[in-house]
Amino acid sequence: MIDVQRLRVLRSVAEHGSFNRAATALHLTPSAVSQHIAALERSLGAPVVDRSTRGVTLTQAGRIMVGAAESVAAELAHAAREIDRLGTARGRLTIATFTSGGQHLLPGALTHVTAAHPGTLVHVREAEPEDSLPLLRQGTVDVALAYHFDGPLPRLRGPGPAVEWIPLMEDPLHVVLPEPHPLAARPVLNLAELADEPWVLGCLKTEAYLRRYAEHAGFSPDVRGSTTDHFFARSLVAAGVGLSLIPTVALTPPLPGVRAVPLEAPTPSRHIGVAVLHRPGRPEVSTLIEALRQYAEAGARASDGVATTPRPADEAGKAPTA
Known part of the structure; x- marks a missing residue:
């Protein structure tokens, strides 16, 4: 059986590129990190990292296991939130957002969410897409309001939980x-x-x-x-x-x-959208995405070359219609 703690250590080694930096992040000694990785390799019967004087890199088996580790971490975090929800009878919604999206799109959408789902505990954290998408994969946040320029979003594809990208607007x-x-x-x-x-x-x-x-x-x-x-x-x-x-x-x-x-x-242009994990729908997440769509459509209107401000909700809890 694969130990979840060893998967957590492998994820940290992959993120930081060395046993020493992973040890610092995990509050462990480098020796303990090395022992966890060695034990994981013994249980798998295959090396998960290549060691060199320049640090460590993942083997193919290591990349597979990091993807599995991210999936496991995300599901455990999701399960913990769902259990907490059962105990409190209150929903919890955690959103990561880049700064300008958080300032101009998110507040009105959250007004709609809190009106439609009173009692939902809303948490917001500021993060650029290269940080918010890993947080989403890890299960730390439920929704990532993000953007990209040319090319795909960072870490949208790859090992780990499947991420769905929902386009909102061209910016x-x-x-x-x-x-x-x-x-x-x-x-x-x-x-x-x-x-x-x-x-x-x-x-x-x-x-x-x-x-x-x-x-x-x-x-x-x-x-x-x-x-x-x-x-x-x-x-x-x-x-x-x-x-x-x-x-x-x-x-x-x-x-x-x-x-x-x-x-x-x-x-x-920037391409603004919402990233979520593929899992059974939660009503507050669906409400947030629909409200963001409408605020994004309102915010995309421009006059004389200067963007208009998304108009406030017509009434408390009601998102604007585009």
Whole structure:
């Protein structure tokens, strides 16, 4: 029989890439971690890691077992929540969300959930997709409000529990310029027109995205500042530090002194959606997803190149209709 604790140790070794770092994370000694892995290998009759001076890497058997470990962890966490629910007669809903989605889409949707399911204990934690999706697989959260640019979401596919991705909206990126800028009154811009401009970024991921699009446009952007907050980036634009590339949902609340202008096609966009695990439906999860759909549709409307704010619920607990 495979010991669940040994699977937990293997997951940590896979995550951290060494016995020493896994030991620190698990509050164990490196020797204890090594013993757990050796015992797991004996029970399987196959090595699960390759050891070298540069650290450890998973073998094929190890990758299979990490997938199994994630499935087991997720199911145990789900079972614990369901048992807790039986004991308290109260639902529990834990959501991980990226910052701008949490600010502009989630609050109204949660108002609908708490009105439709009074007594549900709602927990929200801020996390970028590369962190929230592993939390979902581990069973730490029930729903991940996430996004991706080009290509698939990180860890959407692979070993472990199956993750379902439910698209909510396309979130086009706009160029944000100071109002006095000679191009600020344009209805649309081509990125190549901005080759000589300095840039500030409101999200670290945006830099790689900007550089990729700029390369296609034939230039390398001059990045003067990086932040993790889109509002801060717009404030720097207003101060004349540079231009910025900001997603539609992060263009509210309006900021005096700047203007957002869409880019010509192919327009760079974020793809916003909800990730959930495949398991029997829970009414509060279904309610949240449906409310997010409606708020996303409302939030996707734009006027004069600047995103509108999703309108508040027509009444308490009622999501807007798109």
